[in-house]
Amino acid sequence: MFKKKLKEYIDRYVLLDESDFEHFYDSLSIQKFKKKEYLLEKGKICRNYFFIAEGLVRTYDYNEKGIEKIVQFGIDNWWFTNTDSFINQTKSRLNIQAIEETTVLKISKETLDLIYKEIPKIETLFRIITEKTLIAQQRSSYFYMKEDSKTRYYHLVNKIPEFAQRVPQYMIASYLDITPEYLSELRKTSE
Amino acid sequence: MFKKKLKEYIDRYVLLDESDFEHFYDSLSIQKFKKKEYLLEKGKICRNYFFIAEGLVRTYDYNEKGIEKIVQFGIDNWWFTNTDSFINQTKSRLNIQAIEETTVLKISKETLDLIYKEIPKIETLFRIITEKTLIAQQRSSYFYMKEDSKTRYYHLVNKIPEFAQRVPQYMIASYLDITPEYLSELRKTSE
DNA sequence: AAATTCACTTAAGATACCTTAAGAACGAAT
DNA sequence: ATTCGTTCTTAAGGTATCTTAAGTGAATTT
Numbered sequence: 001m002f003k004k005k006l007k008e009y010i011d012r013y014v015l016l017d018e019s020d021f022e023h024f025y026d027s028l029s030i031q032k033f034k035k036k037e038y039l040l041e042k043g044k045i046c047r048n049y050f051f052i053a054e055g056l057v058r059t060y061d062y063n064e065k066g067i068e069k070i071v072q073f074g075i076d077n078w079w080f081t082n083t084d085s086f087i088n089q090t091k092s093r094l095n096i097q098a099i100e101e102t103t104v105l106k107i108s109k110e111t112l113d114l115i116y117k118e119i120p121k122i123e124t125l126f127r128i129i130t131e132k133t134l135i136a137q138q139r140s141s142y143f144y145m146k147e148d149s150k151t152r153y154y155h156l157v158n159k160i161p162e163f164a165q166r167v168p169q170y171m172i173a174s175y176l177d178i179t180p181e182y183l184s185e186l187r188k189t190s191e
Numbered sequence: 192m193f194k195k196k197l198k199e200y201i202d203r204y205v206l207l208d209e210s211d212f213e214h215f216y217d218s219l220s221i222q223k224f225k226k227k228e229y230l231l232e233k234g235k236i237c238r239n240y241f242f243i244a245e246g247l248v249r250t251y252d253y254n255e256k257g258i259e260k261i262v263q264f265g266i267d268n269w270w271f272t273n274t275d276s277f278i279n280q281t282k283s284r285l286n287i288q289a290i291e292e293t294t295v296l297k298i299s300k301e302t303l304d305l306i307y308k309e310i311p312k313i314e315t316l317f318r319i320i321t322e323k324t325l326i327a328q329q330r331s332s333y334f335y336m337k338e339d340s341k342t343r344y345y346h347l348v349n350k351i352p353e354f355a356q357r358v359p360q361y362m363i364a365s366y367l368d369i370t371p372e373y374l375s376e377l378r379k380t381s382e
Numbered sequence: 383a384a385a386t387t388c389a390c391t392t393a394a395g396a397t398a399c400c401t402t403a404a405g406a407a408c409g410a411a412t
Numbered sequence: 413a414t415t416c417g418t419t420c421t422t423a424a425g426g427t428a429t430c431t432t433a434a435g436t437g438a439a440t441t442t
Binding site for chain 1: 311
């Protein structure tokens, strides 16, 4: 189950011997969140890095008009956190909330820093995860800067259908940076 | 000079003994770019990570209308690359070009991977650099998603005056994702 | 089962920002 | 000094997207 899922994830990036994996795994704790529960609330310090074993989460904030603005989704098999708050151990400006019932394996900053010293391959793993997160973040920023909302919507629906199916329309609109009304309009127009 | 600048940079993040620093420094090569010269051209593989010792560069592409879209600036004392192309050694979708005469210290992917094994603290350094780059990237994405163009402009001018002074208006417009004409309009309106 | 809330749609008027086109100001090249 | 290219500005009309408001059906609560 979750242990096996994590092992498979790690195997894709580094070669870790059995005892190191066991030691790393023992440093994690498991936690379940119900729909709408918070993994992290704005104003608090993000103490943990989460491996989403199962479920779906979103990172969001409110704009000056009080409207939700979703900045990121996280889905099964992703390592997920608020990087800014976690790395710097400063107050978060964003909320992380479960959209579906979600199970995570989590590790605290202090524990992770210790592990880096004990098992350098875990530091390598997280270097690679951070690189991948950065690349994904840059690709999506550049894409969303260059394309108009219609293109953004069809890209999301076609390339990442898991989201379109599991996430309500109004959240997709928020993520695409358009109003739900306008998204409704777009969907009507083409097809 | 440049060696000292790099040493100061590294000292901020990790403790490296003299011989390790020398070894790392010997793996770098120095290169000068004239105004408008390319550090990386679209379609080619980004072979190097650059430490900008002096100067100013931009990463950009053209949109479907043939108009330049700047996605990032890089300035003195930053480690800079096209992360996607560098890490995956795949063809770049973006150009990196010197805006001013620019001097860099550069290291190739293969050399860097070797160094990671020889000097684990350099791997730690680049883990931290990647974390910082990710945090900066996320902060700016989230900011630019939430704020309108006027706010984005005043934020840029007030918080990062180095750019406003060294970068021509039309490049700032491109980065802010508005037309030069509209930027001109904005500047007029509010004094 | 009725009442209430939630997610989505429709439509009309408003606004932020774009497009085009032309001119002004400045520095670089002849 | 004159010409030329580059950057910035101005203005008119156009378009993408928002705001507000009201309506519908599905889901949840009472």
